[in-house]
Amino acid sequence: PAVIHRADYAPPAFLIDSVTLEFDLVPARTIVKNSMRMRRNPDAARAARLELMGEQLELVSVAVNGVPHAAARAHEHGLTLDDVPDTFELTIVSACAPAENTTLSGLYVSSDNFFTQCEAEGFRRITYFLDRPDVMTTYTVTLRADKAAYPVLLSNGNLIEEGDLADGRHFAKWEDPFKKPSYLFALVAGRLVALEERIKSVSGKEKLLQVWVEPHDLDKTRHAMESLIHSIRWDEERFGLELDLDRFMIVAVSDFNMGAMENKGLNIFNTKYVLANPETATDTDFANIEAVVGHEYFHNWTGNRVTCRDWFQLSLKEGLTVFRDQEFSADMAGGATDETARAVKRIEDVRVLRQMQFAEDSGPMAHPVRPESYVEINNFYTMTVYEKGAEVVRMYQTLFGRDGFRRGMDLYFKRHDGQAVACDDFRLALADANGRDLAQFERWYSQAGTPRVTVETAYDADAQRYTVTLKQGYGDAAPAARATQKGPLLIPFAIGLIGRDGADLPLRLEGESAASGTTRVLDFTETEQTFTFVDVREAPLPSLLRNFSAPVVVEYDYTADELAFLLAHDSDPFNRWEAGQRLATRELLALAARAAENAPLQLDDSVVTAFARVLTDETLSPAFRELALMLPSEAYLAEQMAESNPAAVHRARQFVRKRLAAALREAWLAIYDRHRTPGAYAPTPEAAGHRGLKNLALAYLAELDDPADAVKLATAQYAEANNMTDRAAALSALLAASTSKETPAAESALADFYRRFEKEPLVIDKWFALQATQRGSAARPIIDVVRKLMTHPAFNIKNPNRARSLIFSFCSANPAQFHAEDGSGYAFWAEQVIALDALNPQVAARLARALELWRRYTPVLREKMRAALEQVASQVKSRDVREIVEKALV
Ligand code: HT7
Numbered sequence: 023p024a025v026i027h028r029a030d031y032a033p034p035a036f037l038i039d040s041v042t043l044e045f046d047l048v049p050a051r052t053i054v055k056n057s058m059r060m061r062r063n064p065d066a067a068r069a070a071r072l073e074l075m076g077e078q079l080e081l082v083s084v085a086v087n088g089v090p091h092a093a094a095r096a097h098e099h100g101l102t103l104d105d106v107p108d109t110f111e112l113t114i115v116s117a118c119a120p121a122e123n124t125t126l127s128g129l130y131v132s133s134d135n136f137f138t139q140c141e142a143e144g145f146r147r148i149t150y151f152l153d154r155p156d157v158m159t160t161y162t163v164t165l166r167a168d169k170a171a172y173p174v175l176l177s178n179g180n181l182i183e184e185g186d187l188a189d190g191r192h193f194a195k196w197e198d199p200f201k202k203p204s205y206l207f208a209l210v211a212g213r214l215v216a217l218e219e220r221i222k223s224v225s226g227k228e229k230l231l232q233v234w235v236e237p238h239d240l241d242k243t244r245h246a247m248e249s250l251i252h253s254i255r256w257d258e259e260r261f262g263l264e265l266d267l268d269r270f271m272i273v274a275v276s277d278f279n280m281g282a283m284e285n286k287g288l289n290i291f292n293t294k295y296v297l298a299n300p301e302t303a304t305d306t307d308f309a310n311i312e313a314v315v316g317h318e319y320f321h322n323w324t325g326n327r328v329t330c331r332d333w334f335q336l337s338l339k340e341g342l343t344v345f346r347d348q349e350f351s352a353d354m355a356g357g358a359t360d361e362t363a364r365a366v367k368r369i370e371d372v373r374v375l376r377q378m379q380f381a382e383d384s385g386p387m388a389h390p391v392r393p394e395s396y397v398e399i400n401n402f403y404t405m406t407v408y409e410k411g412a413e414v415v416r417m418y419q420t421l422f423g424r425d426g427f428r429r430g431m432d433l434y435f436k437r438h439d440g441q442a443v444a445c446d447d448f449r450l451a452l453a454d455a456n457g458r459d460l461a462q463f464e465r466w467y468s469q470a471g472t473p474r475v476t477v478e479t480a481y482d483a484d485a486q487r488y489t490v491t492l493k494q495g496y497g498d499a500a501p502a503a504r505a506t507q508k509g510p511l512l513i514p515f516a517i518g519l520i521g522r523d524g525a526d527l528p529l530r531l532e533g534e535s536a537a538s539g540t541t542r543v544l545d546f547t548e549t550e551q552t553f554t555f556v557d558v559r560e561a562p563l564p565s566l567l568r569n570f571s572a573p574v575v576v577e578y579d580y581t582a583d584e585l586a587f588l589l590a591h592d593s594d595p596f597n598r599w600e601a602g603q604r605l606a607t608r609e610l611l612a613l614a615a616r617a618a619e620n621a622p623l624q625l626d627d628s629v630v631t632a633f634a635r636v637l638t639d640e641t642l643s644p645a646f647r648e649l650a651l652m653l654p655s656e657a658y659l660a661e662q663m664a665e666s667n668p669a670a671v672h673r674a675r676q677f678v679r680k681r682l683a684a685a686l687r688e689a690w691l692a693i694y695d696r697h698r699t700p701g702a703y704a705p706t707p708e709a710a711g712h713r714g715l716k717n718l719a720l721a722y723l724a725e726l727d728d729p730a731d732a733v734k735l736a737t738a739q740y741a742e743a744n745n746m747t748d749r750a751a752a753l754s755a756l757l758a759a760s761t762s763k764e765t766p767a768a769e770s771a772l773a774d775f776y777r778r779f780e781k782e783p784l785v786i787d788k789w790f791a792l793q794a795t796q797r798g799s800a801a802r803p804i805i806d807v808v809r810k811l812m813t814h815p816a817f818n819i820k821n822p823n824r825a826r827s828l829i830f831s832f833c834s835a836n837p838a839q840f841h842a843e844d845g846s847g848y849a850f851w852a853e854q855v856i857a858l859d860a861l862n863p864q865v866a867a868r869l870a871r872a873l874e875l876w877r878r879y880t881p882v883l884r885e886k887m888r889a890a891l892e893q894v895a896s897q898v899k900s901r902d903v904r905e906i907v908e909k910a911l912v
């Protein structure tokens with residue numbers, strides 16, 4: 023397949039000054055009339071012909087300045103027009119088939135309603151166009167459809183006219199005053215209802231806010247609306263950015279490839295990130311809705327007002343907007359000052375980064391935050407572009423502080439509002455606003471791989487000097503990453519020094535006149551660099567990379583006692599958590615190595631003692647304790663092994679969970695009791711923290727060889743729950759307990775859960791996911807459960823949420839079962855990738871990635887994975903899946 027290179031970027035040969043679209047919406051065959059005022063781009067080389075992109079379209083007619091154009095050729099990738107004048111009106115009529123569109127890209131039908139998804143290159147499936155983000159224009163859109171079947175007709179911007187037509191049809195005309203690229207176009211038509219609010223923005227202008235859903239879901243829209251209002255207020259306050267439209271709409275759709283889409287003024291959301299009430303949504307769902315509503319709203323400035331020049335610059339909008347949604351969630355949870363609440367959010371984000379992005383960076387899909395090439399852009403909506411991209415943005419804030427970051431943002435908008443720009447433009451705005459040369463920082467955008475920072479320290483008691491030597495490199499990077507690595511990075515390395523009493527020491531670097539602060543951000547720019555602290559009155563313990571100030575791995579030889587000390591005393595809450603994780607990871611990896619050799623397992627007491635201390639430390643918030651008491655995931659641990667061995671990791675981790683359950687049984691029971699949250703449900707971070715810790719206690723109790731306590735508590739909790747968090751946690755505990763000891767309670771709760779929520783697709787997704795991720799045994803492999811569930815009447819592979827809840831959950835979130843030695847998981851994976859490839863290549867390609875790290879596994883698994891990959895490579899057709907499996911097999 024053709025490879026697209028960043029270096030080949032050239033400006034468009036033609037520009038579109040305005041576009042008028044008319045839709046006659048019919049599921050089987052929708053007619054689109056597209057009239058564009060076009061002219062040659064004075065800043066581009068003169069082109070012999072006009073090339074418009076188009077896919078899966080039926081061309082009906084083409085006219086230039088109202089005259090049928092003979093020199094127009096439709097082909098597989100678009101429409102070529104020879105002999106066009108310098109300025110002209112181009113009118114194209116074409117047809118598409120929304121009801122047959124299972125790709126969910128372009129115009130499609132879901133639950134009998136029409137929706138669009140145009141990012142990244144879906145607009146070309148609606149009409150012939152210059153479907154590239156640097157072609158921005160204004161849109162006027164008329165929708166015509168049967169009034170009874172599609173009473174609501176929505177598009178971007180403002181509704182300027184509506185009315186009835188002959189034959190029971192009606193129309194609506196929308197005008198978007200802002201220029202936008204085609205990927206931000208949207209339309210929705212169908213039987214929908216809205217929750218509405220009117221608010222005044224900071225400058226006093228009235229705004230209409232709407233959350234559109236199917237009628238039976240109206241009672242689940244309040245939280246999304248509140249999240250939207252909070253997002254609007256937050257962007258006004260933190261960044262001085264105001265909503266620029268009179269009307270802002272969110273629409274929920276149950277068939278959607280991703281989380282949500284920031285179309286100008288008409289955001290389209292996966293129902294999963296809109297619908298919530300206490301009975302159907304968990305605390306995590308409520309938090310995710312707030313984050314995703316925020317994310318899409320924040321795109322209105324970072325992405326829409328200032329957009330990307332080309333898709334290589336995707337992180338310009340995505341990294342920045344993820345950073346903004348992370349800060350929004352942290353502010354909503356803890357304001358600017360509650361450090362522990364902010365740290366909880368930071369820890370959750372870093373866990374995701376380390377588990378998923380670091381893994382991506384170590385395999386065949388490793389790419390820089392700003393990729394150099396791609397085959398299919400949809401494969402580059404990645405952890406690297408999003409999450410590492412957000413870390414790169416965060417580093418500007420770490421370097422310049424909140425005020426310096428804001429100055430940079432202000433300058434960015436002053437310079438580039440209304441433009442399509444590149445990551446370099448953002449970096450230069452930050453540099454210029456803060457008077458700093460950030461040339462070296464560019465490497466964060468162009469180098470792939472996870473940097474490793476090795477730390478050595480020395481204390482000279484006589485001179486009261488403490489030296490910290492930092493070395494940076496990439497270790498044993500994957501070939502895809504190695505090719506991009508050119509030199510050292512500018513790493514903002516936050517550090518503190520802790521005294522014997524557990525308090526931070528004042529910090530004075532050599533050459534400074536006085537001590538200042540207890541956390542310093544070192545500008546680490548060389549391959550090796552030594553920093554000397556003076557006036558250090560005692561041998562300190564270093565607290566390294568506080569608040570995870572850069573997306574790197576830190577290597578330092580802490581003793582177990584030192585880690586326990588940091589876990590108990592570090593003033594940086596992130597590093598307290600980090601110390602516990604290091605302690606646990608080290609122990610778990612040692613146990614996994616023994617498990618791999620079938621050697622007996624024994625847990626070091628230091629881990630139990632450290633965990634016991636956290637468990638009973640009432641000065642720590644419940645949410646923080648929950649995170650600190652969670653063991654690193656099996657996927658993360660397997661990643662850390664020289665040869666990933668999921669079975670050994672599972673045995674080791676289960677062994678530790680059981681030991682912690684048994685050794686701290688009384689404490690878990692006490693915690694369970696103390697953190698019950700009686701009364702009405704509220705999804706506040708505080709209440710969620712109590713529920714989270716209580717349910718963690720229940721999960722540990724379910725690990726006991728005799729899980730009778732857990733079964734009793736979980737059965738009661740399941741029956742009495744007034745919210746989904748508690749009900750799902752109880753069901754999960756019952757499933758876990760039934761692995762040690764067959765319990766009828768698990769089966770009957772599962773059946774009850776299905777009956778209760780049969781009409782709630784998002785809850786049935788949970789029902790599938792809980793079963794796909796449950797622990798299995800030799801007598802009951804989960805692949806059998808999953809295969810049986812594939813035949814359940816509620817399963818539908820065409821619905822991405824359902825496919826994710828069963829297939830992806832098994833292949834990506836149940837490593838011990840998926841990586842069964844007999845290869846049954848891989849055979850299943852291959853079947854499903856092939857099946858999905860024919861329906862929805864974007865979703866198929868996501869699933870295909872479950873095997874990309876195959877080379878890192880033990881030889882037996884490796885060979886079976888290779889065979890499965892080869893089978894898929896020989897059968898799939900889409901560019902999306904081919905790119906993934908071919909890169910994996912190289
Ligand atoms: N910007 C949006 C990306 C997106 C997307 C990309 C490819 C295919 C389907 C998609 N749906 C949404 C979402 C976001 O990052 O905000």
Ligand code: ZN
Nearest residue numbers: 317321340343
């Ligand atoms: Zn985004």
